[in-house]
Amino acid sequence: MDASSITNLERTRDYAAGSARQSIVSYRSVELIAILVDALVVLLACAVWSVLSAGSGRQAVLLTLSITPMVCALFIPAAKLASLYHPSAFLVENSWTYNVAPLWLGTMVLLGIGFSMLQPSEFLTKAGVAFTLVGLVGLLAHRACWRLLARRAATSGSSPGRRAMLIHQGSSSPSMGAAPDLRRYGIRIEQRLNIGSVEDSESLVRQRIELAVGIAQNSDVDEVLIDVDVREWQRLKPHMACLRQLPIPVSLIARDWLAEFVRQPAHMLGSSILVEVQCPPLKLWERVVKRMMDLTVATIGLVLCSPLLAVIALMIKLESRGPVLFRQTRIGFNGKAFKIYKLRTMTVLEDGPDIRQATSDDARITTLGRWLRRTSIDELPQLFNVLKGDMSIVGPRPHAVSHDSQFGQLIADYAFRRRMKPGITGWAQVSGCRGATPEVEMMTRRVQLDMLYIESWSIWLDISIIARTAVAVIRGENAY
Template sequence: MNYIEPRETLDRNGLPAAVLVERQLQGRKWPVHFDSVEPFAIVADIATITLSSVASGFLYHLQDTAGANDVSKSFGMAILVSALFVSLMKIRGMYRPIELLNLRHQVRASCLTWITAFLVLSGALFALKIGSEFSRGTSIVFAMLGLAALLVHRRMTAFLLTKGLAERRFSGRAIVLITDEAGKDSASLAQALTDTGFRVKRHFLLPEPGADLAHRQRIVASVIDFVRGSDVEEIVVGANPHPWSDLRTLGAELRVLPFPVSFVPLGTASDIFKRPQRELGSAVCVELQRGMLSPLEHGLKRIMDVVIASAALTALSPLLALVAIGIKLDSPGPVLFRQQRCGFNGRSFQIYKFRTMSVLEDGPTVVQAQAGDKRFTRLGAWLRRTSIDELPQLLNVLNGSMSLVGPRPHALAHDNEFDKLVRNYAFRRRVKPGLTGWAQVHGCRGPTPTRASIEERVEHDLWYIDNWSLSLDVAILLRTPIELIRGDNAY
């Protein structure tokens, strides 16, 4: 592998352009090293949680004049919650600058971790039988105020980081960059290093393989000579990982320098390094596709499904009983309509609905309902317009075949037809079907007479799958009653 050193661009005064840029930016940099962003974020979280805990104690006891606010307990609660929250976020790598910039991931991770921290703490206090030492009212206020403060803090952090990076205000290490080509990847790497505060003192270029060994040795020697006696703190090598033996040789030759040598993979093979990894015995396993939900996320979603579905069935039981009686008196036939639908991973399940038609279609051919359909019973037309006929699907949520929120399941006959018409339709099966969904709160309800209507619904469903969060589920559930009142396309 051979190296050449590119010419440096000079200005009219004979100074390298890189030196001019560095001088221009030097006065604009903050006295904050980019590597300090993570510890600053951790300290800021601890301070935010502590202030929220103390403030919660004062706010709650303003209306509870009979009780006295114990600041020491507020500090104790803050220490416990901070330790759990910061540890869990640190384990997930959520304090890395690249993650701090991703506000959506930060909001989702913060909500899940905050809930987890309080559940763990509540269990520990219950097990130790010291729960009575802490005010439940103060704890509830702390849970709400602390989460709100953390989310505001993350919004401010993302804004400041984005602004600082755009204006190149962070200070960073002086480095030497070595790349194997002068293409788009190399230019992007150099730009990324500069944007994140690194000062690229010199850029050495690796040409295509084929140059003689003496040329290569001269370039390596020039790198070593440049670094020695300079203020360079690190060497970054950006190259295609395919010729790994050549990269190992380069690393061995650079060992004479007392500085770290970092490797940044470039080219098509670099994608494998961006994927999550884990150990399988002595082997390294690379995750080509992760599951839609982590075990924790899946558990929280399932808990929400069971709790809300159980509460809804209990609260609506008088209405459900009246509807069942009305269906029996209105027309002959069963109260519940059962039909095979396609669910998670293509598994079929039996969906429950109140019977609204005089027919019970469940075969290779199912005719979609239309406005004024003659198959509707007298009561059935009203049940469909108000979506009350869907309420028995709360039983599907309880038995685990459905979720409260997810893509709406279609009859098997329609599912097979849509799968042939719409590309990526099968991606909807990566999650459980739902009682309501992102498509439904955007008006995609009722029949799908055209290919465009199917594609629009699938587009919304796939967006939901790619952007899932517990807060998104809650938002959809809150918007669903509004959409039901509108009653658009409900027949």
């Protein structure tokens, strides 16, 4: 064993002893304590429900003791599977806000279904509502307390955290740039061991890794982190096998290009592993939900608007010569062309390589057409495009082929809009980007909003955009 390694060992032992004296709560006990506190929260919620349902006394106590195990059996294992009791999960606010609430409400739905079979409408009372609210508030408050405790402990330097040993390669560890993130999620690097450079002999590397095993066995570390060049992994793998003596997790820190791959979903295909480097914007069930909403809204819209469309069709024929419907080639999902339907509002029917966008004082727009465009009624036939599957109610607005080609050459991310079906309305339209786009900057802003919509899609976002579209139509902003 070389002198530098011995010095390293002495320093790490002293540091580990000092850190152990600072610890208030054992890292390994955090999960158990959290489960017990959740069980107490459930017990409190069940007691509130029992008192409101059966009053005070023996009956309420028996009801509480019988319901609590049932609720705990539904909620706690599900939360465990969702990793909501992992200590680092308490430090991520989104994790316990967006995961705990749906999980608890889902538990209440299952419980409500079960009670409805035994005693109809028994659960849908003020007692059931109080039960749900008390449990939800208690679960969120419990996690907020953990987060507050962790922040204060980190500030005072007494955080128990997850004690880790870092095995790295070279004179400095590139992963130490991520040290703030490690501390943020409850990981403290208490020991560091340099296994040397790539030029070192195999025996020296083996000796240093055996030293790491000795350090870990003589300290109270909870985990070993390995930060080495992944291209050297095949050479180091036989020596790293020494770490199997340790009954603690051993993790490889993924950086740079490797980090991009391990973040992606993967699955086995025979002896090979397929890594998904790009996924569709919507999962299968999301596409089904969006399509069902499209069909529902389009069908209801056409039924309600059919008398209005019949009257307007007659008015268009009486005002000027030409067809009632205007059809134009647009570029849609995955770059495929389709014919979009609109009520004719102009005296021309442009559909070719040279199309001039309409302006506010455009002489080509008819008198009736000006009113149709201002109220957006001319867009109603696009509900047929939705039924055909060419369009969606909400999505990036499609553009004529000539404009699509022009903007595709000027804006780098323009083609990414085609990853989702075009819509009658969209996030860009309700955010002020409605109407003509004579300047590239205006179209760039629209593309940015379309990309934000695609990346942030949810059914609630679609409903919100539909509601905001109704407001924008009433105001008549940028409509001509």
